[in-house]
Amino acid sequence: MADATANGLTAEPKSGPMMAADGRTLKSSLNRALRREKLRALALIAPLLIFVLVTFVAPIVDMLFRSVENQIVSETIPRTVDALADWDATSTEAPGEEVFASLYTDLVVAEEYKRHTRLGSRLNYELTGISSVFRSTGRSIGRFDTDIYTDQFIAADPAFEDPTQWSSWMADDGLRTALPLTADAYDAWVGIMVEVKEDDPLEEDIYDFVYTALYRDLAAGAVPAGMPSIDVSGFETVSLRELFIDEDDAWMNVEIWQTIKTYSPSYTDGYFLNAIDMRNGPDGAEWRPENEQLYIQLFIRTMWMSLAITGSCILLGYPIGWLLANLPARTANVLMILVLLPFWTSLLVRTSAWKVLLQQQGVINDILVWIGLVADDNRLVMINNATGTIIAMTHILLPFMILPLYSVMRTIPPSYLRAAKSLGATNWTAFWRVYFPQSVPGIGAGSILVFILAIGYYITPEIVGGTKGVFISNRIAYHISSSLNWGLAAALGSILLILVLALYWAYDRLVGIDNVKLGG
Amino acid sequence: MDHGNDAAFVEFERVQKSYDGETLVVKDLNLSMPKGEFLTMLGPSGSGKTTCLMMLAGFETATHGDIRLAGKPINNIPPHKRGIGMVFQNYALFPHMSVAENLSFPLEVRKMGKSEREAKIKRALDMVQMGAFGGRRPSQLSGGQQQRVALARALVFEPELVLMDEPLGALDKQLRETLQFEITRLAHNLGITVVYVTHDQTEALTMSDRVAVFEAGKIQQLAPPSELYEKPMNSFVAQFIGENNTLEGKVTQIDGATCTVQLDSGDIIDAMPVNVSHVGERTKVSIRPERVEFNKSRLREGAHTLKAEVLEFIYMGDIFRTRLRVAGTDDFVIKTRNAPDQVRLSPGDQIEIGWLAEDCRALDA
Numbered sequence: 007m008a009d010a011t012a013n014g015l016t017a018e019p020k021s022g023p024m025m026a027a028d029g030r031t032l033k034s035s036l037n038r039a040l041r042r043e044k045l046r047a048l049a050l051i052a053p054l055l056i057f058v059l060v061t062f063v064a065p066i067v068d069m070l071f072r073s074v075e076n077q078i079v080s081e082t083i084p085r086t087v088d089a090l091a092d093w094d095a096t097s098t099e100a101p102g103e104e105v106f107a108s109l110y111t112d113l114v115v116a117e118e119y120k121r122h123t124r125l126g127s128r129l130n131y132e133l134t135g136i137s138s139v140f141r142s143t144g145r146s147i148g149r150f151d152t153d154i155y156t157d158q159f160i161a162a163d164p165a166f167e168d169p170t171q172w173s174s175w176m177a178d179d180g181l182r183t184a185l186p187l188t189a190d191a192y193d194a195w196v197g198i199m200v201e202v203k204e205d206d207p208l209e210e211d212i213y214d215f216v217y218t219a220l221y222r223d224l225a226a227g228a229v230p231a232g233m234p235s236i237d238v239s240g241f242e243t244v245s246l247r248e249l250f251i252d253e254d255d256a257w258m259n260v261e262i263w264q265t266i267k268t269y270s271p272s273y274t275d276g277y278f279l280n281a282i283d284m285r286n287g288p289d290g291a292e293w294r295p296e297n298e299q300l301y302i303q304l305f306i307r308t309m310w311m312s313l314a315i316t317g318s319c320i321l322l323g324y325p326i327g328w329l330l331a332n333l334p335a336r337t338a339n340v341l342m343i344l345v346l347l348p349f350w351t352s353l354l355v356r357t358s359a360w361k362v363l364l365q366q367q368g369v370i371n372d373i374l375v376w377i378g379l380v381a382d383d384n385r386l387v388m389i390n391n392a393t394g395t396i397i398a399m400t401h402i403l404l405p406f407m408i409l410p411l412y413s414v415m416r417t418i419p420p421s422y423l424r425a426a427k428s429l430g431a432t433n434w435t436a437f438w439r440v441y442f443p444q445s446v447p448g449i450g451a452g453s454i455l456v457f458i459l460a461i462g463y464y465i466t467p468e469i470v471g472g473t474k475g476v477f478i479s480n481r482i483a484y485h486i487s488s489s490l491n492w493g494l495a496a497a498l499g500s501i502l503l504i505l506v507l508a509l510y511w512a513y514d515r516l517v518g519i520d521n522v523k524l525g526g
Numbered sequence: 527m528d529h530g531n532d533a534a535f536v537e538f539e540r541v542q543k544s545y546d547g548e549t550l551v552v553k554d555l556n557l558s559m560p561k562g563e564f565l566t567m568l569g570p571s572g573s574g575k576t577t578c579l580m581m582l583a584g585f586e587t588a589t590h591g592d593i594r595l596a597g598k599p600i601n602n603i604p605p606h607k608r609g610i611g612m613v614f615q616n617y618a619l620f621p622h623m624s625v626a627e628n629l630s631f632p633l634e635v636r637k638m639g640k641s642e643r644e645a646k647i648k649r650a651l652d653m654v655q656m657g658a659f660g661g662r663r664p665s666q667l668s669g670g671q672q673q674r675v676a677l678a679r680a681l682v683f684e685p686e687l688v689l690m691d692e693p694l695g696a697l698d699k700q701l702r703e704t705l706q707f708e709i710t711r712l713a714h715n716l717g718i719t720v721v722y723v724t725h726d727q728t729e730a731l732t733m734s735d736r737v738a739v740f741e742a743g744k745i746q747q748l749a750p751p752s753e754l755y756e757k758p759m760n761s762f763v764a765q766f767i768g769e770n771n772t773l774e775g776k777v778t779q780i781d782g783a784t785c786t787v788q789l790d791s792g793d794i795i796d797a798m799p800v801n802v803s804h805v806g807e808r809t810k811v812s813i814r815p816e817r818v819e820f821n822k823s824r825l826r827e828g829a830h831t832l833k834a835e836v837l838e839f840i841y842m843g844d845i846f847r848t849r850l851r852v853a854g855t856d857d858f859v860i861k862t863r864n865a866p867d868q869v870r871l872s873p874g875d876q877i878e879i880g881w882l883a884e885d886c887r888a889l890d891a
C-alpha cells in the first residue's frame with residue numbers, strides 16, 4: 007500500500023480523479039475542508055459586513071438610485087402627464103384646453119397637499135424659471151373663475167349641493183364609469199378632505215374643480231343614469247387655458263410643456279445628461295449652451311489636479327520612504343513620528359495654516375519679497391487657485407504615499423543594491439534597474455490611495471481652492487446641501503465612482519493589481 | 527608578513543575597522559594572498575569576517591590601514607569599479623529579473639554586445655549545470671539552484687577576485703557537500719582568487735588552500751588546513767578546529783622540543799612547548815582524540831602515562847569514541863579506528879593512557 011502511494015506521487019497522473027483516504031475524490035474533500043474555513047472566516051467578518059451594508063452600502067445604493075429616479079412629475083400632476091401624451095412636443099403651440107383642464111385639477115390637488123412647489127423646484131433644474139410659474143399659479147389657482155359651473159349646477163338642481171347625495175352617486179359603479187373625470191375629481195376631493203383638512207366629506211361643500219370635471223364629462227356627451235338629468239349645452243363656460251394664460255403668460259411658452267413632457271416618465275437620464283453638460287431637447291440629447299457648461303470641465307480639472315497631487319506625492323514621498331527604510335531604527339522612528347504628525351492635527355487647522363502661509367500677504371510671499379525674488383507689487387498668487395489646492399492637498403495626502411512606500415521598501419534587503427554594485431553598476435544604475443522596480447508595488451499602492459482620496463476630496467479645495475481650484479466633489483456638496491438637487495448630485499457621484507473604477511481597471515491591466523503592496 | 531611580495535594579489539595592511547567609534551570590530555588585520563589562492567575566513571559569529579569582506583568589496587571603508595588589490599590601494603575606488611565578484615549569503619538574486627537577466631546585468635552595465643552577452647550567459651549557466659533554467663525567476667528555483675545561479679552571476683563577468691559570504695549557509699548537508707566540491711573545482715579551473723567566509727570548519731578545511739581563523743577581529747592563525755589541524759598555534763584555534771582535549775597545568779621543565787607539565791590534579795605529562803617559554807608558566811595542553819594511545823607498547827620508553835576510567839563507549843561505525851575520566855575531567859575523549867584487532871573498552875574499565883610528546887601541544891593558558 008505504502009509502495010502504491012509512493013508510486014502514485016511520482017508516476018504520471020492516471021486517468022480518473024485522485025481519491026482521498028475516505029474514498030471521496032480528493033477534490034471534494036479538499037472543497038469540504040475549505041468550505042468550513044470559509045464559513046468561519048465569514049462569521050468573523052459578519053458584524054462588520056452587516057454594519058457596512060446597513061450604514062454604508064444601502065445609503066449609497068439609495069443615493070445612486072436617485073440619479074435616475076423621477077416619479078415626482080407623474081405623481082404630482084398625473085392627469086396632465088396623461089393628457090400630454092397626445093401633444094406633439096415638436097409643435098410650436100402650447101397644448102389645448104384638455105391639457106389645461108387636467109393641469110387645473112392636478113394643481114388644485116397639489117396645492118392642497120403643498121406639493122406643487124417641490125415639483126416646480128424639480129423642473130427648475132431643467133428649465134430655469136419654471137419654479138416661479140408653479141408657485142405663482144399655485145397661489146391663485148383657488149381663485150380661478152370655475153365657480154360659474156358650481157353655481158349653474160346648483161341652480162339647475164339643488165341636489166348638486168348636497169355632499170351626502172354626491173357620496174351616494176359616487177358609490178354607484180354605473181355612474182362612475184359614465185363620469186370618469188368626475189369620479190376621479192371627487193375621489194381626489196375626498197382625499198383632500200380626509201388627509202389635509204381632516205373634515206368629514208359628508209358635511210363639507212364640494213370644491214369647484216369637481217363641478218368643472220362634471221361639466222367636462224357631460225359636455226363630452228356622457229349620459230348619467232340615476233343623476234338629475236341636466237342639459238349643459240346652455241351653460242355659460244370659461245376656458246381654463248385662458249385662465250392659466252391670464253394668470254401667467256409663461257404657460258404659452260412651449261418650452262415649459264416640452265420640459266414637463268420630457269420629464270414625465272418615472273425614470274430619467276436627465277440628471278446624468280446634466281452631469282455631462284447635456285440635456286434632453288425635443289430631438290433627444292443635446293449639448294447645453296456654452297455658457298451653461300460646467301461639469302465636464304470640472305471632471306477634467308479634478309482628474310488632472312488629482313494626478314498632479316499624486317505625482318508630487320511620489321516625488322516628495324519616495325526619498326522620505328527610502329530614508330525611513332534605510333536609516334537606523336531609532337532615527338527612522340523619529341522621522342516616522344514626523345511623517346505621522348499631520349494625522350494628529352485637525353485637517354481644518356492644517357488647511358487653514360496653508361491659507362495663512364500662501365496668501366498674498368502671507369509668510370511665503372513676505373519671505374520671497376524680503377529675499378528680493380519677488381517684487382512687492384507683484385506678489386505670487388498661490389491661494390484660491392489650483393496651485394493652492396495642489397500644494398495643500400499634497401501636504402495632506404503625503405503620509406498616504408509614504409506609508410505604503412516605506413513598508414514596501416523596508417522589505418527590500420540592502421544586499422540587492424550591494425549585489426548590483428559589486429556586479430559593476432553605478433549607484434544610479436543599481437537604483438534604477440534593481441531597487442526601483444522592486445519599489446513599484448509601493449508606488450502603485452500609494453498612488454491608488456492618494457489618487458482616490460484626492461479625487462473625492464472636499465474640504466481642502468473648498469477652503470483654498472477659490473473658484474479655479476475646486477473639485478467636482480465641491481459641486482456635489484453644493485447640490486446636496488444648497489441647491490438640494492440630489493438627483494444631479496447622485497449622478498455626479500455615480501460618474502465619479504465609475505471613473506475611479508475605470509481607472510482602477512486600467513491600472514490593473516497596465517501594472518497588474520498584484521503589483522500593489524501595502525507591506526510585507 | 528612579507529609586504530614586499532610582488533606576487534601578493536590581495537593585501538590587508540594594518541587594517542582596523544570600527545562602526546561606532548568605540549569598539550574595534552577588526553583589529554590590526556594583516557593578510558596577503560597570492561593570485562589564484564582559495565582563502566577561507568573562519569570564525570565564530572561576530573568575529574568580523576563579513577566586515578573584512580565588505581571592506582574588500584568596498585561597501586565599508588577601513589577606519590585605518592590599507593587594502594591593496596594587485597598592488598594598487600583600493601580605498602578610494604568605488605565598489606562598482608573594483609571588478610570583484612560577490613556571492614551573498616542570501617544570494618541576492620534580483621527577484622524581478624529572470625535567471626538569464628540576472629546574469630546579463632553585469633554584462634549590460636559593461637556595455638557588452640548582445641551576442642557576446644548571450645554566449646557568456648550560456649557558458650556560465652552551463653558551468654553550474656543550470657543551462658535549462660535561464661527563463662525562470664529566482665523564486666521558482668530551489669535553494670541549491672539559486673545558489674548556483676548566484677555563483678554563475680558572480681563569475682559571468684570574469685572577475686579575478688570572487689568573494690563569497692557563507693554562500694552555503696542555508697543549504698542542507700548533502701547539497702552543501704556537492705556545492706563545496708563544485709565551487710573548488712570551478713575556482714581551480716578558472717584560476718580565480720577566492721575569499722570565502724564560513725563558520726563551518728569542515729567546509730573551511732576541505733575547500734581551502736589556506737584558512738584564516740578569526741576571533742574578536744583578529745586573525746588567530748593563518749595556515750593551510752593540515753597545519754591548522756595538526757599544529758594549532760594557540761588554544762583558541764586548537765579548540766575551534768576539530769575535536770580537542772584540553773588539560774590545564776603548569777610547565778615544570780622545558781627541554782628543547784619537549785617539556786613536562788604538571789596538571790592541576792598533580793599528574794605529570796609530556797608535551798611540546800608551542801607558546802610557553804619558561805618554567806612555572808600556566809598552560810593549556812591540547813591533544814587530539816585520535817592521538818591518544820592506551821596500548822603501552824606503542825609509547826616511548828619512559829613516557830608519562832595517566833590513569834583513566836572509561837565512562838562511555840560509543841560505536842560510530844568507522845571509529846569508536848570513548849569518553850574517559852582523566853585528571854579530574856569527565857570529558858576526555860579518545861577515538862580509535864574500528865580495526866579487527868582493536869580493543870573494545872567498556873564502561874568501568876581502568877586503563878592507562880599516554881601520547882607522543884609532539885602530539886600534545888602546550889599552548890597559552
Ligand SMILES: Nc1ncnc2c1ncn2[C@@H]1O[C@H](COP(=O)(O)OP(=O)(O)OP(=O)(O)O)[C@@H](O)[C@H]1O
Binds near residue numbers: 569725
Ligand atoms: N553596520 C554595522 N553597524 C554596527 N555594527 C556592526 C555592523 N555590522 C556589523 N557590526 C558588528 O561588527 C561585528 C562583526 O560583524 P560581522 O558581520 O563582520 O561578523 P561575522 O564574522 O560576519 O559574523 P557572522 O558569522 O555571524 O556572519 C559584530 O559585533 C557586529 O555586531
Ligand SMILES: [Mg+2]
Binds near residue numbers: 575576577691
Ligand atoms: Mg557574516
